[in-house]
Amino acid sequence: MEDKDYYKILGVLRTASEEEIKKSYRRIAMQSHPDRNPGNKEAEEKFKIASEAYEVLRDPEKREIYDRYGIEGLKGTGFTGFRGFEDIFSAFGDIFEDFFGMGTSSYRQRSRSRSGADLRYDLKISFTDAAFGKETEIEIPKSTVCEICNGTGAKPGTYPTHCPNCRGTGQVTRAQGFFTISTTCNQCHGEGKVISHPCKECRGVGKVRKNKKIELKIPPGVDTGSKLRIRGEGEEGERGGPPGDLFVFLYMEPHDFFSREGDDIVCQIPISFPQAALGAEIEVPTLNGKKNIIVSKGTETGEIFRIKGEGFPKLRGYGRGDLVVQVIVKTPKNLTKRQEELLREFEEGSRKKEKEGEGWKKFF
Ligand SMILES: [Zn+2]
Numbered sequence: 001m002e003d004k005d006y007y008k009i010l011g012v013l014r015t016a017s018e019e020e021i022k023k024s025y026r027r028i029a030m031q032s033h034p035d036r037n038p039g040n041k042e043a044e045e046k047f048k049i050a051s052e053a054y055e056v057l058r059d060p061e062k063r064e065i066y067d068r069y070g071i072e073g074l075k076g077t078g079f080t081g082f083r084g085f086e087d088i089f090s091a092f093g094d095i096f097e098d099f100f101g102m103g104t105s106s107y108r109q110r111s112r113s114r115s116g117a118d119l120r121y122d123l124k125i126s127f128t129d130a131a132f133g134k135e136t137e138i139e140i141p142k143s144t145v146c147e148i149c150n151g152t153g154a155k156p157g158t159y160p161t162h163c164p165n166c167r168g169t170g171q172v173t174r175a176q177g178f179f180t181i182s183t184t185c186n187q188c189h190g191e192g193k194v195i196s197h198p199c200k201e202c203r204g205v206g207k208v209r210k211n212k213k214i215e216l217k218i219p220p221g222v223d224t225g226s227k228l229r230i231r232g233e234g235e236e237g238e239r240g241g242p243p244g245d246l247f248v249f250l251y252m253e254p255h256d257f258f259s260r261e262g263d264d265i266v267c268q269i270p271i272s273f274p275q276a277a278l279g280a281e282i283e284v285p286t287l288n289g290k291k292n293i294i295v296s297k298g299t300e301t302g303e304i305f306r307i308k309g310e311g312f313p314k315l316r317g318y319g320r321g322d323l324v325v326q327v328i329v330k331t332p333k334n335l336t337k338r339q340e341e342l343l344r345e346f347e348e349g350s351r352k353k354e355k356e357g358e359g360w361k362k363f364f
């Protein structure tokens with residue numbers, strides 16, 4: 001690193017304010033930005049030197065050291081300039097964002113950015129909510145960018161500096177015989193940066209854990225095992241990487257009376273022996289209130305009646321399942337004298353009839 005005049009490079013006076021320095025750097029960076037000058041070595045060099053100058057002059061601490069001792073003095077702080085574009089974009093990422101309005105070109109994407117992890121949340125819902133859908137709110141603990149330091153981890157007004165141990169590379173190399181061995185720097189854990197004045201809010205991590213409220217729209221027809229995916233509500237990405245997604249796993253609680261088979265709702269309704277024999281109109285509960293069904297004459301126990309469209313809405317496609325009513329014939333108990341008499345009479349009558357038509361006895 002030869003001696004350069006950072007003020008000259010940025011075209012500002014030694015007394016320039018932070019705002020003036022930023023403005024000037026912005027102008028030079030705009031002109032010489034590698035996205036606008038592909039393959040232009042001269043512009044590339046200009047862009048790098050200006051970035052280096054800005055890196056020093058924007059930081060009051062570094063600027064003071066530079067003013068007093070020049071570049072030699074900065075070396076004592078571990079400052080090494082930038083190795084390449086990726087370094088520049090990772091250092092000034094947010095600035096380029098407001099320079100260019102959107103993203104910071106492919107360079108920043110490559111700079112060790114990582115997408116955030118997906119999150120999982122298990123949610124119990126009632127049988128009725130599964131049928132009709134529901135809008136609800138859940139709260140998930142989630143790490144979000146620290147608002148105090150904007151995620152840099154450094155106390156406001158200060159900046160992370162290049163790690164002196166690895167000179168900002170994140171890797172430490174040492175020679176062993178013929179070999180050079182690279183290991184992750186243990187001072188900065190491979191980040192290449194150290195924070196000498198950590199943000200008090202996040203203790204230098206750049207993120208804080210907070211409960212976040214998230215509105216959920218549960219569509220009608222969901223079942224145990226259904227998943228809702230809420231894009232972008234997972235953990236935050238790192239270094240400009242995209243956030244992960246939130247997956248809500250649904251569990252439908254059982255109902256006291258109904259059960260579920262696919263999109264059908266199943267229930268059992270007891271009917272009396274005379275109702276089964278003579279036929280009857282009976283009342284059955286549905287999710288939409290009571291409905292009547294006609295049980296035909298001579299209905300057997302276990303027989304099934306369907307009410308079309310009274311089941312769950314189909315999640316995929318149109319329409320709804322059915323309400324499947326299984327009738328169970330109850331054997332009468334605790335008969336009165338009169339009832340017993342009537343039943344005996346009934347039995348007598350039945351026997352006479354059977355003698356005429358029952359062929360099954362021949363098998364014995
Ligand atoms: Zn913070």
Ligand SMILES: [Zn+2]
Pocket residue numbers: 163164165166167168169170171185186187188189190191192193
């Ligand atoms: Zn390091």
